[in-house]
Amino acid sequence: MPFTRPRVLYVTDLAYEARGRRYCDEDIFLTSRLREDFDLALCHPRDAAALLDAFDAVVVRNSGPVLGYRAAYDAFRERAAERGTRVYNQLTGRADMAGKQYLLDLTEAGYPVIPTVGRAEDLHRLPAADQYVVKPKLGADSTGLRFVPADRVRATVRADAGDVLVQPRVDFAHEISFYFVDHDFQYALYAPHPERRWRLEPYDATPEDLDFARRFVEWNGVDHGIQRVDACRAPGGELLLVELEDLNPYLSLDALDEAGRDSFVTALRAALRRLLEA
Incomplete structure (x- = not known):
């Protein structure tokens, strides 16, 4: 019997332990919802390169820092490039996906970055x-x-x-994270207490805040992927970039209400369909 639904390989490390966060809960939730639209299988990042041929697309999510499996990650990128695999996030990111050099480049170019x-x-x-x-x-x-x-x-x-x-070391008021699916803003969260980075609450982003965040998303040029723009509110009130996460950003979906999570899932489903049709 032929396949009738897109086949998606979802790359994650369910055993990865992150300080203050449970990555596995987020991926269990997301895969439970994505299965409504796609035939989906999970694998560890070390196994991804060997499994690509059986799937129409690959989603890289909470797979942990690639430092722990650098050779396997490089093999995955090489194999995906050879066969033209659709990867989400696409593997052309210029930010954390390629290391921290971008912070030097953005400083040199005069962007609002620490x-x-x-x-x-x-x-x-x-x-x-x-x-x-x-x-x-x-x-x-x-x-x-x-x-x-x-x-x-x-x-x-x-x-x-x-x-x-x-x-x-900047004495900032708080950190704010802006979350994008492809180039579309989804939600913002902030840590009102700097000493508790992952105790996040919903943040009502202003048009100026969003202009700041979109500037980095546009600079990065990732058409298919989830990006998280992390910023801090400096003593003068301005926002400064802390990090542009474009590889496997944790989404803190547990900080959203049910409607917010549903909205994100809807956006991600649509983004994956766009990738598959590209």
């Missing part, structure tokens, strides 16, 4: 601060992130020889 440098010789270009954030260029999920006093930051950067980024 000022970032990658060399000890450039530290003078950063605003003066008591502490600096030092993080790996290929880091994810706060892995390897350090707070370094001003009197030690130069030696720290030199010791890491170009493998890290440096930012001033």
Whole structure:
């Protein structure tokens, strides 16, 4: 009997443990809803490359930092490119999908981002601060992130020889995350208490807020995918980019009401159908 519905391979690591979040709950919910429209199977990211041929599209969701399975991830990307696999998110992202270099590029281009440098010789270009954030260029999920006093930051950067980024530690009011499906804004959440990053509440984004977030989505040029724009509210009231997550952003769907979750699922279904028809 021929297949009558699109076959989707959903890549996730249900055993991945994230601080303050339960990734597996989100994927259990999403796959339960997507099965209404698609024939769907789940697999671990290490198995994705070997399974591509049996599916019409691949959805990469809460698969954890690729640092833990770099060779398997590279093999997946190579195999998907060879056979022209439809991947969601599409694999052309210029932000976290490709590492943290984009923070340097956006700083250099004058975008509203937390000022970032990658060399000890450039530290003078950063605003003066008591502490600096030092993080790996290929880091994810706060892995390897350090707070370094001003009197030690130069030696720290030199010791890491170009493998890290440096930012001033910003005394921000709160963090806000903006969530997009393809280029369509879906919802915003914020952490009113900075010390509790993942205690999120709905946020009523202003037109100015959305203009800020859309600027980075447009810069990234990902036509098919979910993107999360993470920003902080600086002391002067302006928003600054913290991160542009374009690989497998956690969605914090548990912070939405039922109507909000339904709306997101509807948008994702439509996006996957657009990908399959492309």
